[in-house]
Amino acid sequence: MNQYGCQSMANTMTQVLMRRPGPSLLAADPDKWHYNSLFDAQQALAQYDAFASLIEASGAQIHWLPDDNDGLADAMFTRDASLITRFGAIPLRMGKPLRTAEPALHRRFFEAQGIPVLGQLEGEAKVEGGDTIWLDEHTLLVGLGFRSNREGVRQLNALLNPHGIEVLGFDMPYWGGEAACLHLMSVISPLTETKYLVHPPLIPAALWQLLKDVGIQMVVAPEDEFTASFGLNLNVLPTSPDHCIMIDGFPKTRAAMEASGTRVSVFAGDALCMACEGGPTCLTNPLVR
C-alpha cells in the first residue's frame, strides 16, 4: 500500500482494516470475554456479514486480517489494536489482558503492506484505539480509563509530537467497572469533522468545554436508547461526511442524526455488537480517509 494514514474521523473512508469473526468467536466462552446473554456466535457471524456488505457498498476497500483459530475473539474489533497516521502506524498496547496479542497481528499486516511502523508502546503504557478521536489532523484526544493510561499518552506524544501531532488525555469515569468496555468512542461518535453524536453524562467535563470552544456541533443521542443498547446506539461509523452505519432498533437516535443531515444505513447488531460490547466503529480501523 503506498497510500495510508487516517487523521480524521469522517472524511470519505476508502480503505479499512477488518477481521471477519470465525473460529475464534465460535469457540469464545462468553463469561470469559464479558459477552452478555444476547451473544449467539452463529447469529453474530451472519450479522457481521451484513455489516461487511454495507462497508463494501460504501465503496471502501477492505483489507482482511485472518481469523485462523488463534482464540482472539475480540480481534474482530480492529479499531483498538493500532493507530494509523500519515507518517506510519503504531501498534498499541491493550488494556484488556485477553487482547494483549492483537497489536502483533496488526504489526504483521503493516509490515506485509510496506506501511512504516512509527514505533511501539512499551512498559506500562496502555492505549486502545476506541479511546482515540482525531479532533483535527494535529490533535488526538484520548480517553483515560481502564483501557488507556497517562503513560500511553506520554509515549504517543513522544512518537507523534515530531510530526506536529499533540495528544491530549481526558479522564473517563468508572461506569460499568473494570471488566466492562467504556471507551471515549463509547460516548462520542463523530458524524463529520465538526458534528458529533454524543452521550453528555459520560463525557469528561474538560473535554466537553474543549469541544464547545472549537465549535463542534453536538447531536445528543437519546438517553433511553443509550441505556437500552448498552451504549451501542451511538456507536456509529461515518463512511463519508453525509452517511453513517449504525445498528438497527434505535429509531430516535437515527431520527436525531437524520434531522442533522446524515443519511443512515442499519444492520441487525444485537447478537454481535450489543452482545460483545463493540459496534461499527470498533469493527473497523480506517486506513485511509
Ligand SMILES: NC(=[NH2+])NCCC[C@H](N)C(=O)O
Ligand atoms: N472500540 C471499541 N469500542 N471496541 C469495543 C471492544 C469490545 C471488546 N469486547 C472489548 O471489551 O475490548
